[in-house]
Amino acid sequence: MNTADLGLPVDVPSTALFTDHYELTMLQAALAAGTAERRSVFEVFTRRLPEGRRYGVVAGTGRVLDAVENFRFDEPVLAFLRERRVVDERTLDWLAQYRFSGDVWGYPEGEVYFPGSPVLRIEGSFAECVLLETVVLSILNHDSAIxxxxxxxxxxxxxxxxxxxxxxxxxxxxxxxxxxxxxxxxxxxxxxxxxxxxxxxxxxxxxxxxxxxxxxxxxxxxxxxxxxxxxxxxxxxxxxxxxxxxxxxxxxxxxxxxxxxxxxxxxxxxxxxxxxxxxxxxxxxxxxxxxxxxxxxxxxxxxxxxxxxxxxxxxxxxxxxHPTCSMVYKLVARAASADPKAPLVPVAKRSTGGKTSIGGRKWAARRRDARGVAEAEVIGTGPVPADLADRQLLVELIKGGSVLARESLDVVRDRHAAARDALPLSATQLSRGEAVIPTEYV
Known part of the structure; x- marks a missing residue:
């Protein structure tokens, strides 16, 4: 992958350092505890839209795919981490072999979203998924706001x-x-x-x-x-x-x-x-x-x-x-053990203060009225209702670590215009208001 395509200076070899220090220290501790390989599901969503906004726009997905593909810990990066003693040698050895091998699902780029919409879902081991948090949020929060x-x-x-x-x-x-x-x-x-x-x-x-x-x-x-x-x-x-x-x-x-x-x-x-x-x-x-x-x-x-x-x-x-969308990257499910066949257990933050989340691997669909106008963003963790089966929003973007397809910006641009046109007319009002359709959990 040519780093120029990522908007990076030519002397930056990868996106691996577009992350926070604590992502790597969490990895080190999980490796030592034997929990790093537990199958995990992370989701990107926002708890609320920016004040006065009636809908959000998913943008940056294509850049996320490039960033995940180019997330590599090469020798200069490993040398930096070793010099700064960010993590121990065992963790550095693990990072040297890092290649994301999981699956990514998400709203198609250009689609609109609402509070709670799981705009991106990342599945794989805890170790490989947790490292992507910062770079994914950095791209989606910026691009979606713009x-x-x-x-x-x-x-x-x-x-x-x-x-x-x-x-x-x-x-x-x-x-x-x-x-x-x-x-x-x-x-x-x-x-x-x-x-x-x-x-x-x-x-x-x-x-x-x-x-x-x-x-x-x-x-x-x-x-x-x-x-x-x-x-x-x-x-x-x-x-x-x-x-x-x-x-x-x-x-x-x-x-x-x-x-x-x-x-x-x-x-x-x-x-x-x-x-x-x-x-x-x-x-x-x-x-x-x-x-x-x-x-x-x-x-x-x-x-x-x-x-x-x-x-x-x-x-x-x-x-x-509103220079950011306040999107977050949260663990919503993890396996009961490191056994690949272990069942997923829903997990969620429950503390007070308005930062709670809903556990479980989610699907999302948009219910429409007889005229095709959006009525509600419907999100669930169980079976998808029959009347919403053909309204599901998430599509598979990465399978087994491989990017499935990339889209031209013209396709993405046209998708956004169509998605916006399918919203109630009040979506285009510039006066302050709540999300133009409600989010319903089933």
Whole structure:
């Protein structure tokens, strides 16, 4: 596996150290106690959605599959652990042979989820499953948060395309993952070339204010850009005076000017003025792109404006106020002994304080009404009711340590659009509210 495909620097050989210290000390103690090989079931879920959110979006599954496949303790990693005395030699010997050989089931990437939804289920020995906790949560919590924000923004934008342009507002590797998650959530393009290279996401971009300021006049800057990129380019018109810039842009590029971009001011008012001016100048097909710290609420407020596309940065890559989904990775069942044939015993945290969980290996299904609209997220540990047999949500992702299949992002993106469309209409409301459908345990 090429580590560049994981969004990693080329000198990082594996994902094995994307974990917490205590995962390895738990492993050491379990090996010594003879419990490390007990068959175990872990599940990833969230107890609640972020405040005000009505649904979540599963994103990052493809990256999880890559991370599990590339979870290897090679010599440099083992040497680091030995030098720091993180674990003993017996544990280091075990880690040297580590290859995940278990099974993984999960909600298909792009699907929506709700409180309690078992979005991922990892089965295997305790030892091999516990090591994956941190990297799995790191990916799913980040990517699902970004995808959920993107989905809300896409709903607010309607048929108008969204451009992801948040690379400069987050960590360089997080920027690549954010672009991927945004595309899953409904964004059309990204400004990040690394995301385009790794994931095939369409990339766009033309110029910034610096390009205008470089030249002796705004007209000189526009002329240089049009001469290089053609009349179909997008000219940034708010460096100085917007009305004068629009006049110059059409004069230089002609009525076939591709678009103008507005990056400041009262976007609603300025967009109306620019549209009127463009039409009066004969540039009736020239589009208007707006940027400037947009979020889903700002996008919704521009629904009546003559805007053709939105560029979103900071608010997207920070999850629009919710940078994590608070997903957890919990042991829900384990074998009564290390015997491979030993029965599974449900286990769960029972302490007070709101962090309890429900034990047992779970299935999940979504009940729908006669029109095909979702009514409830149904979760159980026993037999699946006959009327929900064809509504089950979990699919097998890894079997015996081998990834079964990988999907293109376009397939995932289309799945999300279909899943969101199957929710009640209130799911797309931006006002604060509870989950749009209840979670029922049977």
């Amino acid at each position: 995808a959920a924000a993107a989905s809300r923004m896409a709903s607010a934008a309607g048929d108008r395309p969204l451009i992801e342009m948040g690379a400069r507002r987050t960590h360089e590797l997080a920027a690549v993952a954010s672009s991927r998650a945004a595309y899953v959530g409904g964004f059309a393009t990204t400004s990040d070339l690394a995301a385009g290279f790794r994931y095939g996401i369409p990339t766009v971009g033309t110029s910034a204010h610096a390009f205008t300021l470089l030249h002796d006049s705004e007209r000189d800057a526009f002329r240089a850009q049009v001469d290089s990129l053609g009349a179909g380019t997008t000219l940034l018109v708010d460096t100085y005076d917007v009305a004068e810039a629009v006049r110059a842009a059409v004069d230089i590029a002609g009525p076939d000017l591709g678009a103008v971009r507005i990056d400041s001011g009262d976007l609603l008012l300025v967009a109306h003025r620019v549209r009127q001016q463009l039409d009066e100048l004969g540039a009736t097909r020239t589009k208007i792109v707006v940027t400037s710290d947009l979020d889903e609420y700002a996008i919704a407020s521009l629904a009546a404006a003559p805007v053709d596309a939105y560029g979103v940065g900071t608010q997207l890559v920070t999850g629009s106020g």
